[in-house]
Amino acid sequence: MKKKTERIYRTIGVFTTAAIVFSGCGTGQSRKEQDGKNLKIGISVYDQYDTFVSELVSNFQDYAKTREKDWGISITMDVENANKSQMIQNDQMDDFIKDGMDVVCINLVDRTDASTIIEKAQASDVPVIFFNRELVQEDLERWDKLYYVGADAFESGELQGDILVEKCKKDFNRIDKNGDGVLQYIMLEGEAGHNDSMVRTMSVINEITGSGYLVEKLSDEIANWNRDQAANKMKQFLERFGNRIEVVLANNDDMALGAVDALEAAGYDPDSQDWPMVLGIDGTTVGLNAVNDGKMLGTVLNDAAGQADGMLELARSITAGTKLPEEYELQDGKYIRMPYRIVTQENLGEIQMLLMKK
Known part of the structure; x- marks a missing residue:
């Protein structure tokens, strides 16, 4: 029996009624049948106790609530904790596919061992956005629906x-x-x-x-x-x-x-x-x-807010064919890299104001 994976939390889109959301989840409705009205995103993090990753996911959730209204759609997220186990994360990919996710965001446990997830994604035609923990370049180039969001x-x-x-x-x-x-x-x-x-x-x-x-x-x-x-x-x-x-x-x-x-x-x-x-x-x-x-x-x-927003914009672009905002330029058709910024006491106030605006 497959080991039950640890779920951090589940966020259900609130723009449309819960009945519509649950109808889509319960019947295994295909991505094409949803016709862009419901964006379903599966997210797996390598460790829920990593402070940066936790803040990134929190930002992702906050942006999703705003984008539901901006885009006029429902966004459903299922966020899972792989608990530092690549085997658990591979099983979570099976669950995401079974649940009909439109796109999956993976914070790899082992950056050198992405093959299983890639093969599952390709076989089911489910795009994958890897984030924060960069996989080997050769793996990312194995399929045209694999992407990476992070920094240099x-x-x-x-x-x-x-x-x-x-x-x-x-x-x-x-x-x-x-x-x-x-x-x-x-x-x-x-x-x-x-x-x-x-x-x-x-x-x-x-x-x-x-x-x-x-x-x-x-x-x-x-x-x-x-x-x-x-x-x-x-x-x-x-x-x-x-x-x-x-x-x-x-x-x-x-x-x-x-x-x-x-x-x-x-x-x-x-x-x-x-x-x-x-x-x-x-x-x-x-x-x-x-x-x-x-x-x-x-x-x-390391711009957690920018990476979260970039991931969400990319997920929307992949599934609905929308154009990415200029600040999230897709490099080589694969990468979104957000710039780093120095923080010291001298510019801390400026940085904090910048973060508050995001």
Whole structure:
């Protein structure tokens, strides 16, 4: 018997009556028969506890409510949690197909193992929008109804490096606590083999050293994008290196915040000279709060709202043949990539105002 997958929540479109929506779901009504009046979207996330992914899905739901009125249709969403299991996610694809989804949005558990989902989608003629966790390019090119919405991981690492470089230009002595002219750092990485993790780890260091600064890696550890895991790793770093740590580079905000948790638990004060420069990536709400409080030097905004809106616009374009808005240009007929933005205390207010308008 197929293992029951974990459902996060189900959102039923409210523009039309519930009776019409349930009629479409219960009879296995085909996409062609629905004639564009009801857009059914299946969404599977690799882990519902990932802060960035959770915010992206929340934005997607909010935009769907607005678009129902703008487009005059009902939008039905089924959001599932794969619980970090590719096998569960593959089974969820079967459920989406059986339930007659018009398009499926997949946040891959394993970016190198998309074949099963692609084969199921192609056999049933169900378009797939992969998002946030970029699959291998060769897989995306296997069928003309496969797409990816996300951002350029290389750019995020570069911008994270730029934040530290600008701080070095203004106050190098504040960072270089031991006065040796070298930045001693530790790295908190996402998953082993994950594209964003590898690229961010490489590009941030290339940006710092390319700007003329010397660095020394004290240690690095994989913390799987997870705040608690990062806190445990940081505790070990502090026990081993103590005040030698001048910079903490984390592949995402959750891991940066895990480092902050460990620093605070060890009695470090964000206002003291002993507090290292902590940098994240994603621009989550909790990450922005930490920047505001001076606990993080900065983060790089990964536009969750823009990606969510781009996914929804793409889903509509695929199923109804509508033209995509200019801001969501489809690159190579496959990709929508949203730009990153640096966030520090200096421009935090501007960024927050921008996010409020979305």
